[in-house]
Amino acid sequence: MAEANSGQDLAKTMKALVLKTTSEPPTIQTVETPQPTLGSAVVRVLQIKVISYTREVMNGKRNYQFPMPLIPGFSAIGRVAAVGADATMVKPGDLVYVDCTTRSRDNPSDVFLAGVADGYTAGSKRLMKDVWRNWTYAEYCRAPLENLAVLDERRLLGRPGEGGLGYSIDDLSFISTLLVPYGGLRDIELQAGQTIIVAPATGPFGGAAVLVALAMGARVIAMGRNASSLAKLKATVPTPGLVETVQITGDIKAETEALAKFGQADSFFDIGPPEAYQSSHLKSAILSLRHGARISLMGGYREDVAIPHVVIMHKNMQLRGKWMYERSDIADLIKLVEHGILKVGEAAGSHTYGHFSLEQYKEAWDLAAEHTGLGDQILVQP
Numbered sequence: 335m336a337e338a339n340s341g342q343d344l345a346k347t348m349k350a351l352v353l354k355t356t357s358e359p360p361t362i363q364t365v366e367t368p369q370p371t372l373g374s375a376v377v378r379v380l381q382i383k384v385i386s387y388t389r390e391v392m393n394g395k396r397n398y399q400f401p402m403p404l405i406p407g408f409s410a411i412g413r414v415a416a417v418g419a420d421a422t423m424v425k426p427g428d429l430v431y432v433d434c435t436t437r438s439r440d441n442p443s444d445v446f447l448a449g450v451a452d453g454y455t456a457g458s459k460r461l462m463k464d465v466w467r468n469w470t471y472a473e474y475c476r477a478p479l480e481n482l483a484v485l486d487e488r489r490l491l492g493r494p495g496e497g498g499l500g501y502s503i504d505d506l507s508f509i510s511t512l513l514v515p516y517g518g519l520r521d522i523e524l525q526a527g528q529t530i531i532v533a534p535a536t537g538p539f540g541g542a543a544v545l546v547a548l549a550m551g552a553r554v555i556a557m558g559r560n561a562s563s564l565a566k567l568k569a570t571v572p573t574p575g576l577v578e579t580v581q582i583t584g585d586i587k588a589e590t591e592a593l594a595k596f597g598q599a600d601s602f603f604d605i606g607p608p609e610a611y612q613s614s615h616l617k618s619a620i621l622s623l624r625h626g627a628r629i630s631l632m633g634g635y636r637e638d639v640a641i642p643h644v645v646i647m648h649k650n651m652q653l654r655g656k657w658m659y660e661r662s663d664i665a666d667l668i669k670l671v672e673h674g675i676l677k678v679g680e681a682a683g684s685h686t687y688g689h690f691s692l693e694q695y696k697e698a699w700d701l702a703a704e705h706t707g708l709g710d711q712i713l714v715q716p
């Protein structure tokens with residue numbers, strides 16, 4: 335049986351960032367270029383949007399678990415270089431979004447984030463260690479076919495006036511950030527016309543949640559500790575009239591009173607970082623919801639979180655956790671972008687602070703930790 339349908343001859347070796355241990359910095363190495371196999375494609379990685387806490391993941395501070403040596407990575411934009419013989423849609427030359435959320439084919443609950451985290455089951459850990467260990471901080475990446483979403487290049491990159499949206503590849507890198515909150519918002523079935531509390535809304539994924547909720551037709555109450563970041567967020571979003579802000583002060587009574595001014599919300603989307611596990615917003619937001627409200631918990635807390643159980647029980651609320659998103663969410667979000675409903679790039683308040691080579695990974699990771707506002711982008715181009 336044919337194993338591969340190479341679109342071009344891949345060089346035998348390539349450049350990659352390799353992490354051997356979290357106690358030492360990664361190094362640039364020359365490694366074998368991955369070749370396509372059945373069920374996979376090899377993608378020339380064009381750029382990776384750096385997550386604000388990449389440095390803390392790679393130096394072990396965030397305690398993410400992954401096998402080493404590892405070519406790390408996250409989701410990326412790339413161009414298909416070669417495909418396995420069973421690919422029926424993806425072909426060499428296609429511009430693709432490469433997603434890091436990887437699932438076992440015979441047991442989709444074995445899920446892990448390629449290049450970042452090996453998941454929570456024996457199956458997910460084995461699959462990352464033995465099969466999909468290396469990811470996008472390299473010139474080429476071999477990815478499962480189902481992790482690739484072909485982008486309509488003519489529509490997205492084409493000129494306005496000629497049927498295009500006039501985006502650049504930089505703009506498209508924002509898709510990886512928008513997808514995370516989309517997963518949670520789809521999961522709680524956010525409806526057009528509803529009001530949702532997003533907290534904290536001033537970080538990269540929190541700000542993206544505001545944009546996505548607006549594109550889904552909702553009104554947003556954005557919570558955050560920093561009043562000027564909230565004001566900046568409101569000034570940046572495309573429909574500021576649909577965004578209200580409430581400051582997280584630590585005073586639950588004051589926060590619930592401030593939230594009550596906007597009526598009872600239909601849902602609450604939480605996306606706090608690990609250090610916010612005791613933040614007052616978790617209670618004040620839940621106390622401000624209507625009967626039958628839905629709550630999406632996407633925050634990265636490592637500690638247990640206290641919740642107002644009696645209110646959740648008496649008000650028939652639904653509490654749902656969500657790690658990333660479903661595969662179908664990727665195609666659906668890309669449609670929102672291709673149809674111009676969900677903006678990326680400058681129209682979404684996005685700004686790219688720098689492009690970095692693989693060798694400059696440290697500068698990129700340091701800068702990403704500094705620029706954590708809505709739409710802030712630092713891009714690595716291997």
Ligand SMILES: NC(=O)c1ccc[n+]([C@@H]2O[C@H](COP(=O)([O-])OP(=O)(O)OC[C@H]3O[C@@H](n4cnc5c(N)ncnc54)[C@H](OP(=O)(O)O)[C@@H]3O)[C@@H](O)[C@H]2O)c1
Binds near residue numbers: 537605609611631659
């Ligand atoms: N479930 C998933 O699939 C998924 C996926 C991706 C990320 N995550 C989690 O989402 C978290 C948030 O991501 P992010 O990129 O938006 O932000 P981030 O860079 O991790 O954190 C910054 C945000 O958290 C706020 N914050 C920091 N410390 C806080 C505290 N003690 N109390 C209240 N708010 C606090 C910041 O507000 P200020 O402006 O006030 O500092 C800012 O809004 C990540 O840390 C990760 O753990 C989950």
